[in-house]
Amino acid sequence: MGIRENIIQLRELFGVTQEQLASIAGVSRGAVSQWEGGFSEPRMGSIQKIADYFRISKSNIIEDNGMSFIDPVTKKPKGSPYMPSGAIPVVASSATVPLLTLGRVHAGSLADEEEVAHRVEVPASVCAGHPRAFALEVEGDCMNRVIPEGSHVLVDPDRQPANGSIAVVETEDYRAVMRRWYKGSTKLMLSADSFEDYEDMIFGMDDGPVRVIGTVVWFQAANEME
Template identity: 30%
Template sequence: MLNRYKIAEARKAKGWNQQELAEKIGTTQQVISRYESGDRDPKASVIAAMSSALGVTVSYLLGMDEDPNVIQMRRSPSHPMPVVGRIAAGTPREAIYQTDETHSVPDDLWQAHSGGFWLIVSGNSMNRLFAEGTLVLIDPDEEVRNGDVAVVFVNGDDATLKRVYFDGETVRLHPDSYDPEYIDRVIDRSDPDAPDVRIVGKAVSYAAPDGWRA
């Protein structure tokens, strides 16, 4: 059986979340989660693909030896980034509040998103992607494109995390949820009575709460 801790260790040493590793090898975040938890054993071809993507040996992933690449990555510096507050992944809540907390990220993630900040997910409207309590890294300098997950202010004081779609003057906020009660919200910015919509930033990484399984 593949040592599940070696997958997670190598992935975290690269500064990747499960979704990023999944995209590298052509699978889903849920599958990576099952590999890491030991609920599912990957095929030899998948082990080879993970070895190549993570830059480690197959023997390392199998728990047979250490890998100097991972040892070096462990020594890489990390940087604290601010945890700004909670973000609704459900009905919008009042504007994000400030906290004194931080959560560290690997050097390469910090270099790519040094102006970013963490938000804590509250609610279930994005639970296909993020469990309640997940830390999501938001970069206000990243362009938000059609289909990206982003933090949006609605009416100035309501902040929500949704997948965002643009069609001319229309903005559609799409919940990515297992719960069918959550539906799209469509806002036509050409309508003078429509609420004001402002994109705060793009979700670029996340850290799942302890003990969560997809």
């Protein structure tokens, strides 16, 4: 099963039309039809957009039988959470968890593959309750009343945020932000918790998808790191 078959199976699994997939990938509906007919293949930029939107890996689209690694019930990669670029899974030990954090999260965006030189230890008791969590380093001051800049945050991709939770989310234009989450019946508000002056980010029902990357469940301030 190659790219053509993977795209057909992806549309069937997630219940999207060719037109909807075209909008996600940033191409025309005719281009999707060409992909499924085997007359052309999507560019890597389109593949990345599709993978990011559905929280799957590019390999699920590119490799033979790639979609067979997507759980048909959860619609997630089997045994693997969605993680933003640069994040790595946390592996618990008997005492503490050595962790080399590769990702950074900002009030604006997640950096690509920017390595952080130091290490942070996450208590095994924390990891036990969040087995698929990953870590990111905080840049910016939009949450500095609670989480100082330079802290490491542990993000659980399986925990949906409740009102008031600190969430890492991705907006329609592929910007990732860390804010407090407040969702009403018709509006979603992402609010800073900062000593500085930041405007709330407010989204309506017609403003495009806001995807939850995960909920912050633990953090360690920079001055506590060894």
